[in-house]
Amino acid sequence: MDRLVYYHHPQAENFSLTFSSASPAEIRSRREQSDESTKLIGYPFETPVYVLYEGDKEVESAHEIDFDRNWLTERIRTLPRAGKVVTFRLVELLEAAVDVREADEFRLYKEFEPQKIQQALDHVSWGGPLPKVAGEVMSNLILRHSLPNANHRTGIAMLQFCIESVEPDFAMPRTHVDDSAWREWVDPYIVDSKRLITVRRNNVRFKTLAELDVDLVERKDGIQIRLAEFELDMHWREALSKYAGLHESHCTEFAQAVLQRAERDDLLDRQGPTKQEFITYLEDGLVERDFREMF
Structure with a gap:
């Protein structure tokens, strides 16, 4: 056993x-x-x-969640404009997720860290192939883990917006948590993503567990990590870099799967947006969007 x-x-x-x-x-x-x-x-x-x-x-309930705009503006006033725009959109997405999921069932696990959003934007290959840019946007927002919850769901939304910024008519395949398609193809990507980011932050701790003959580590949501499947014997700084790269590749594969499932193979070789093009779309292209429809 x-x-x-x-x-x-x-x-x-x-x-x-x-x-x-x-x-x-x-x-x-x-x-x-x-x-x-x-x-x-x-x-x-x-x-x-x-x-x-x-x-x-x-762990707190999101029942009273309220990112007051004046409070938020003060928290991000030192960020460059790109960081401010993405932060505002992420907060709107989080609020929409809470609204759809019912606040009493939505948990807040950590403090809000908007400064990490700018760090995420600084590690994207802007202007590269569209799947790579979209995948890196998703990956780096997840890796920085800036929101109290829903970092994967909002990361997927940002991947969608990245694609839409170069192809406004793009129709995203359904990724709703109550949809059977989620369990079929989206959820496995998220589960593997959570495995990668957990190992990334804990390789030294997990190496000790492996030396104690532990086979599996189980994180919340029942996600199990089989230690023998991961390289653990390295300095923690090396692990941060190695697993960040693996996570970016994983999210790029997800972006490719999204395009193929949407029958938009023509976008696989399309050039992705520059940072300014992406920010302009977030600012001007989503004004009338009801983000609750995404959850």
Whole structure:
């Protein structure tokens, strides 16, 4: 039977795995040294494994979510115009997702970090092939993880807007979470994306788990990561770079799949937008758009 540990604490999903050991004394020592709130699980394998979980923010309901425009403007006033425009659109998308999903069921897992949105835009190959540009827009927004939730769904929306910025008549295949097509082809891309970004941030921790003969790590939503399928033995900085590249390739493949599923193979070799063309479309081309239709 596979030896499985949880990445998020089963009773407190805002607590995530930070350290593991076969030594109860070592895990207690690490717990005493931690400056964060902690929880501990001992996994009763034949050779027990002890895992320390840390958390610094309570999971909140989105029932009261309200990104006041004056508050938001102050938070992003130092960003270049491109960062401001994308931030406003992402917030509108998040609010639409909350509206569609019902606020009581929508959870906020982290603080809003708009400065990371500009960082994402700085790592896109603007003007390159359309699938590459669209895939990199999606990938880098997901990797920076700037929103409290819905980073994948809003990333897919931005991929769609990137395609529309060069082909306004583009009809996006349905990617709604309540649609059977989602489970058929969109959800597997998102699941693999979440595996990649989890390994990217935790290769050293997961290497320790593998050395303790753990086979699987399960994160929230039941997504399992089989450790033997990933390269873990590298410096964490190298892992950040390596898995960012793999994630960009993964999202580029998704962009290609979107175009092919929409029967728009003619766009596979189309040049993607420049940054200014993309920002102009976000600013002027979406004025009457009801983003709830995207969720």
